[in-house]
Amino acid sequence: MSTATPTTGTYLIRQASVLGGDAADLLIREGVIAEIGADLLGTPAAAGATVIEAEGLVALPGMVDLHTHLREPGREDAETVETGTRAAALGGFTSVHAMANSSPVADTAGVVEQVYSLGKESGWVDVRPVGAVTVGLAGKQLAELGAMADSRARVRVFSDDGICVSDPVLMRRALEYVKAFDGVIAQHAQEPRLTEGAQMNEGKVSSVLGLAGWPAVAEESIIARDVLLAQHVGSRLHVCHVSTAGSVEIIRWAKARGINVTAEVTPHHLWLTEELVRSYNPVYKVNPPLRADEDVQALRAALADGTIDIIGTDHAPHPDEAKACEWAQAAMGMTGLETALSVVQHTMIETGLMSWADFARVTSFAPAAIGRLADQGRPLEVGEPANLVLVDPAARWTVDPAKMATKGRNSPFAGRELPGAVKATFFRGHPTVLDGVLNTPYPGSAS
Amino acid sequence: MRHLLSTEDLSLENAVRILDTAEEMAAVGEREVKKLPALRGRTVVNLFFEDSTRTRISFEAAAKRLSADVINFAAKGSSVSKGESLKDTAQTLEAMSADAVVIRHWASGAPAQLANSGWIDAAVINAGDGTHAHPTQALLDAFTMRRHLAKLAGTSSIGADLTGMRVVIAGDVLHSRVARSNVWLLKTLGAEVTLVAPPTLLPIGVEYWPCKVSYDLDSVLASGVDAVMMLRVQAERMNDSFFPSTREYSRRWGFDDARLAKLDTLGLKDTIIMHPGPMNRGLEISSAAADSPRSTVLAQVRNGVSVRMATLYLLMSGELRENAPAAGTTPNETTLNGTTLKEFA
């Protein structure tokens, strides 16, 4: 028997709770879900299959991250495509979008194809490069968006993440231009003048700590402008890492008006607040900053009611020296790929705000749809690509950054006990994670 | 107390203990032999990431009067400014067996990071960090106020707090670590604090602070005040549109000659004028006000050494650095004051 695609074996997943519902057997063969049934053990189709006992585990579609910093090329000391995608697989992801702020910036077809190829070679997840909106993230001139869209990387998501496309004319043009290939602008909403030197959320805590404030209005004013621009030019807008209650209100208003806007929230903004900054521990320094508890509650409600569409990790690994320094000198960002599932379980599922089916929507179906991914974020049905994850929701584990696959040790959850553990991740029918530990990359990849 | 990082978490008991101990230290400064052997053989490092000759020599004098060895580490212009991290610097000091690190830093929170990181074992004393805190400045201000109150009442300042004292702090509160440290310390000591500043120079969140806030210096003065503390304002703030011009600033928020005269008109004969220095004469304070008999500017400088001696002594002596019994609370204290004895002060 010869086939163009490498063989990925046959696996029988026994008695997994599909999206938190009824238990079923899933048969995975040649990269797709071949059969689903109440009991497939002993059936001819399952003959020779590797049996995976999954009783008590929840089967979910492979998670899709629209917001990951893989750092390669340029900052391989912080993360590489290889280490970042290992972390992703362990976290339950089967696809990540690599943000454009690498060095060189992913603003040409050449760079996005390089990142795309590195992902292919690693073979742990699909790596989808995000293209820069402007040349060098400089906010002056549009990058070759069409060339990136037409490249082998088939870029659909464009972002200057880390930097806001603050020029209203440039933002308008970008929103208009990507309509030509059904792209989306993912905006990092941060008015630059209002946040010069900003260190943390502006309010009660910043006033006491003497750290320059990062006002909510700096985020909200950009979102308000951008949804109106998106409406005006009839394009798609995606808002990265929404962090304030006011932003939620604006997005809710825009959606009610029929504006084509989607929004994302990070796991850390669903849990952590500015109170942590009182320690001056730079592990809590992040962009956008940790906000107040009212904001956290508003973000959770918005994710539950669909105002916020997706979880994006904003996984931002940094070398130790970027955090072992003064707060004002420290780099912004937190790792997130290996804690995202657990933090969302803790903040949204264990609080009763969401079900596992909702979880599948915000971590897989919706982000894949925004990124226009054809073979990710698909329902767990017969004939669909076998991108799925098995989760033990009853597990408890304590976060130890030193044991993570990411190079970054900057997890704000270090030392905390979290619920939920990824037991297995199937990437196009191949188990990249088995028994909670890294297995092997997709067959035929270089790593 | 293990470290002195801010005044927010300083208890009334500890604050009064530092002030009382500073009174005893002040007596030493009046003697021919201005030295005590208390910290002999111990090492104090002055770690200054920001220039401040005044604060550094104050801490240096304090440490030397207690017989400690002093190492001055001016991080500016050394390897630190070339990218050596706070961590590496801290570990260098640890290798030099520093018993206390007096740190001045341009970054808010650097002293707290040093104290809580586990990088060093020394006591950490915040000598001013960014726009966060300057606890020894607040303590010397409180010490100055307490002496003023005691002198007016003809009583001993030992054991006393500042209950009922009305203090106005005016100027660039937003960028002032002195204001932040004073608000909490003075509140703890029982004083009533009112901040006066242009709205642009007050932080968002000031409404949560334990003090009152006003935009109108004249009406606050008219309502009665025992101490006016003027904060330094940098003329460059004008370029960032915090206020339109230095002239408008000094007219509305400066302590000028007219306001100095107004204190007399209002019958506030015992009101003192304070300034942490260095002063911008003619901007936030007029020369007449700075040099008037009401001005405590030089007393503040003098008291700074006593307060810093007390701080170093209380943090560095004592294996466990436990809470010591309050100074001067012996029952025979009143007996002492009741006799014809000249206090050795």
Add this chain to the structure above:
Amino acid sequence: MSSNAAPANAPRVVLSAADIDRALTRIAYEILEANKGSKDLLLLGIPRRGFPLAQRLARKIAATDPTVDAAAIVGQLDVTMFRDDLAHQPTRAPQRTALPASGIDEKIVVLVDDVLYSGRTIRAALDALVDVGRPRAVRLAVLVDRGHRELPIRADHVGKNLPTSSSEKVRVRLDEIDAVAGQEGTVDSVIIEAGA
């Protein structure tokens, strides 16, 4: 041992109020005799209980010699900052040093303390004294000498020599410091307690 004897580890009073008063009277006479009168005499008490003892001695001296103003010959000398065990003990807050208006230069200074034990407090007092002036001579008066000296120091005037074991504690209680509000009568006493 009889059945009604106190247990061996119970606190026992070794000097009563009357014993203390008698001892101080004797010391006052001894001081005057050794000094050949009250000329240039100063009494400096070491906090806390040395100071009231110095005051009592000064009053007794004044009672004998009408030319003496008791308040003018007494002062307090704090030795906290001169101790050799600062780094090994919980932090001690310093006490007031207050000297008579005359100063101590060329005076005969009698240091007064309640208990003489290791001698280290007196060593610290001698250092502290050097920093505030130059007396012509320094003498030492203590209410109790309990032995166990660790330095070559001895008292010139002793109220009572009290052989103790080093595990025992000697507590001096004086009305000026230890009186309990509302309670009648004197608390003056010296007590020995067994150590833990």
